[in-house]
Amino acid sequence: MFQKEEMAANGTGVTSPRTPLKSILTEKAKGIPNDSAGTVKAQTIEELHSLQRKRSAPNTPLQGTAGAFANLSEDERQRQQLQSISASLASLTRGTGPKVIRGDPGGGKYQAVSHVAHHHHHIEAPVISVSDSSLKFTHVLYNLSPGELYEQALKYEKGSFLTSTGALATLSGAKTGRSPRDKRVVIDDTTQDELWWGKGSPNIEMDEHTFMVNRERAVDYLNSLDKVFVNDQFLNWDPKNRIKVRIVSCRAYHSLFMHNMCIRPTPEELENFGTPDFTIYNAGQFPCNRYTHYMTSSTSIDINLNRKEMVILGTQYAGEMKKGLFSLMHYLMPKRHILSLHSGCNMGKDGDVALFFGLSGTGKTTLSTDHNRFLIGDDEHCWSDDCVSNIEGGCYAKCIDLSKEKEPDIWNAIKFGTGETLSSLFLDHLTWTTIIVLGLIFLPLPPPFVSAVLENVVFDEHTREVDYTDKSVTENTRAAYPIEFIPNAKIPCFGPHAKNVILLACDAFGVLPPVSKLSLAQTMYHFISGYTALVAGTVDGIKEPTATFSACFGAAFLMLHPTTYAAMLAEKMQKHGATGWLVNTGWCGGSYGSGNRIKLPYTRKIINAIHSSSLLKATYEKTEVFGLEIPNEIEGVPKEILRPENAWADKEAYKNTLLKLAGLFKNNFETFTEYKIGEDKKLTEEILAAGPIF
Ligand SMILES: Nc1ncnc2c1ncn2[C@@H]1O[C@H](COP(=O)(O)OP(=O)(O)O)[C@@H](O)[C@H]1O
Ligand SMILES: C=C(OP(=O)(O)O)C(=O)O
Ligand SMILES: [Ca+2]
Ligand SMILES: [Mn+2]
Numbered sequence: 001m002f003q004k005e006e007m008a009a010n011g012t013g014v015t016s017p018r019t020p021l022k023s024i025l026t027e028k029a030k031g032i033p034n035d036s037a038g039t040v041k042a043q044t045i046e047e048l049h050s051l052q053r054k055r056s057a058p059n060t061p062l063q064g065t066a067g068a069f070a071n072l073s074e075d076e077r078q079r080q081q082l083q084s085i086s087a088s089l090a091s092l093t094r095g096t097g098p099k100v101i102r103g104d105p106g107g108g109k110y111q112a113v114s115h116v117a118h119h120h121h122h123i124e125a126p127v128i129s130v131s132d133s134s135l136k137f138t139h140v141l142y143n144l145s146p147g148e149l150y151e152q153a154l155k156y157e158k159g160s161f162l163t164s165t166g167a168l169a170t171l172s173g174a175k176t177g178r179s180p181r182d183k184r185v186v187i188d189d190t191t192q193d194e195l196w197w198g199k200g201s202p203n204i205e206m207d208e209h210t211f212m213v214n215r216e217r218a219v220d221y222l223n224s225l226d227k228v229f230v231n232d233q234f235l236n237w238d239p240k241n242r243i244k245v246r247i248v249s250c251r252a253y254h255s256l257f258m259h260n261m262c263i264r265p266t267p268e269e270l271e272n273f274g275t276p277d278f279t280i281y282n283a284g285q286f287p288c289n290r291y292t293h294y295m296t297s298s299t300s301i302d303i304n305l306n307r308k309e310m311v312i313l314g315t316q317y318a319g320e321m322k323k324g325l326f327s328l329m330h331y332l333m334p335k336r337h338i339l340s341l342h343s344g345c346n347m348g349k350d351g352d353v354a355l356f357f358g359l360s361g362t363g364k365t366t367l368s369t370d371h372n373r374f375l376i377g378d379d380e381h382c383w384s385d386d387c388v389s390n391i392e393g394g395c396y397a398k399c400i401d402l403s404k405e406k407e408p409d410i411w412n413a414i415k416f417g418t419g420e421t422l423s424s425l426f427l428d429h430l431t432w433t434t435i436i437v438l439g440l441i442f443l444p445l446p447p448p449f450v451s452a453v454l455e456n457v458v459f460d461e462h463t464r465e466v467d468y469t470d471k472s473v474t475e476n477t478r479a480a481y482p483i484e485f486i487p488n489a490k491i492p493c494f495g496p497h498a499k500n501v502i503l504l505a506c507d508a509f510g511v512l513p514p515v516s517k518l519s520l521a522q523t524m525y526h527f528i529s530g531y532t533a534l535v536a537g538t539v540d541g542i543k544e545p546t547a548t549f550s551a552c553f554g555a556a557f558l559m560l561h562p563t564t565y566a567a568m569l570a571e572k573m574q575k576h577g578a579t580g581w582l583v584n585t586g587w588c589g590g591s592y593g594s595g596n597r598i599k600l601p602y603t604r605k606i607i608n609a610i611h612s613s614s615l616l617k618a619t620y621e622k623t624e625v626f627g628l629e630i631p632n633e634i635e636g637v638p639k640e641i642l643r644p645e646n647a648w649a650d651k652e653a654y655k656n657t658l659l660k661l662a663g664l665f666k667n668n669f670e671t672f673t674e675y676k677i678g679e680d681k682k683l684t685e686e687i688l689a690a691g692p693i694f
Helices: 002-010 045-052 075-089 113-119 144-156 190-194 208-222 252-261 266-273 319-335 364-368 410-414 423-429 432-438 520-529 562-576 600-611 651-672 680-691
Strands: 099-102 137-142 168-170 184-185 204-206 226-234 243-249 278-283 300-305 309-312 337-349 353-357 375-378 380-383 387-391 394-398 416-418 450-451 453-454 478-483 498-505 516-517 531-534 546-549 579-584 620-623 629-631
Touching: 045 309, 075 099, 075 137, 075 243, 075 600, 113 319, 137 252, 144 168, 144 252, 144 450, 168 380, 204 546, 208 278, 208 309, 226 252, 243 450, 252 319, 252 394, 252 450, 252 478, 252 579, 278 319, 278 416, 300 319, 319 380, 337 364, 337 432, 337 562, 337 620, 353 364, 353 600, 364 375, 364 394, 364 498, 364 600, 375 380, 375 387, 380 562, 410 478, 416 579, 450 478, 478 680, 498 531, 498 562, 498 600, 516 520, 516 651, 520 579, 520 651, 546 651
Parallel strands: 099 137, 137 226, 168 453, 184 204, 184 300, 243 278, 278 309, 353 498, 498 579
Antiparallel strands: 226 243, 300 309, 337 353, 337 375, 337 380, 380 387, 394 478, 416 450, 453 478, 516 579, 516 629, 531 546, 620 629
């Protein structure tokens, strides 16, 4: 009887007599007050150490909450959870999943699944032989906390270090950027008709069978390891359109990265998680077999929409997982008439929402992180009939040349510690009517315990201070931090319909004006064009400044034809009266090499003028060739830089460069001239006429 009660009380079925150690009192000690707070409730050192780590969720989920597992005993619930993970890792040829147990094979203390874990805990890690896979156990490190993941990384992953601010610095291996040429999408009867294939499309086809070959390769590799990390998390803050994802990976770094980047479930949500909507198998440390059909390198990133799975082989760059899930959302959301956007998003205290579109490195993260506004998200959003919502739970900032002075919020986010939810100071500025009218809910959540991951940065061996100017490993150094690390993040991350749509282009040619106001047709023209000219790339291998056109400012992630997204954007902008802007965050006064990059403080002034509506009231002049409306003045921005031709010393060179760029725009748009944008024939014609005229 007593035993039963104790089992129910600690929820594990493990019973241990907890008689405290008797303290020995000598004659001398009698009468002397004991300064210790009591005696230790442990009989052995192991037990003492086991007391140090308090059992908590998710290992000990809360009792009594309703949901998928509501009527199950704790043992049964955990058994089903392990079964689900085993099924995720199942070999399709052998027809079975591995024997999974919870816990760290290195002797760590995570094995909450009592009976299974206890029996096999002492098994020595065998020399791995795949043919013995049915005999061995795969340890599952399930939704570990940042602290646990830190320990795993520091203990077992070479190249993992603590920086002076407590961030985890790590290396992503040979790949320090995405590998879009190695992306494959399974073509089947459904996707053949639904998806965007062919010229300009990022979706390079692969057949179902080849996917299975790569999946098996990844699963076999994962099964051959002593341990794998499993994250069960969410995408999309819009509760009606939340997607459940499971990420299986082999590195603590990957698990921590996704912990930061996806939405973190509460213990209750995790308990009721059930079957994921999509699963990633990240076996990035292991290459694909180049003799496999469709493979052109040893890297392969494969999406199978029918199986709801993604396989990663031959790259450890964590951005592949983040952007792979983004591709998934670009498929799932439009099916629900929701527009998925490669954009940053923030909101003013009056509820004015701005979207920041732009290719990698154009300023989405930098400019959406604004101390005077609420951050909704830095990179991936959905625009539904109800709201604009962030897909992710974290930000992924470029950190080359990061400075505390210029970007204090990002700088301060690169740490280990607790996140700040919306500061009360900021709340004071919000009137209650605003809160009620906008239906904003600011949850008084306890600050979560989280930590940033720094990829491929260089730091001082002794002080552990990061040198953000050092490009020794790569130019594409990155920080991934949970959104709560930005003090004025808006949690939950959604807001009302967008008022301003800002298209960012980093124009290395230096001929686009720092800011221009766009008509709806021009907005669509530039959205479909998706221009930028970067100097250094996120995309693996590209280091030179080149013009890039990427439809919808994110062709690499589109699943459907660009005009599908464009038509939805046009409709939403019309419906909600949003204004489009083109902002050049790149060069002025000359091309890359002779001119200079526009100073961030000037760009911020421009963006402020857009937010405050003051720019809307300015007087404008139209430019030649591109027909862009340029404001005559903006407070705090030198007048000379607003008109590019004034900023260039060599007017002849300016004109030639302008025409060169116009030609590139025209060539690029040729593929789109035969498409209709939605039902509106008039708009389609206007869009075609909204490009450069020369
Ligand atoms: N005028 C400017 N506007 C925006 N970003 C600038 C500007 N000048 C320099 N930068 C730098 O360019 C980079 C923009 O990168 P980021 O904001 O991460 O882009 P994205 O999120 O679009 O990939 C940052 O490193 C930022 O400091
Ligand atoms: C993660 C990426 O996004 P961005 O550079 O747009 O922040 C990427 O392109 O790899
Ligand atoms: Ca991006
Ligand atoms: Mn970004």
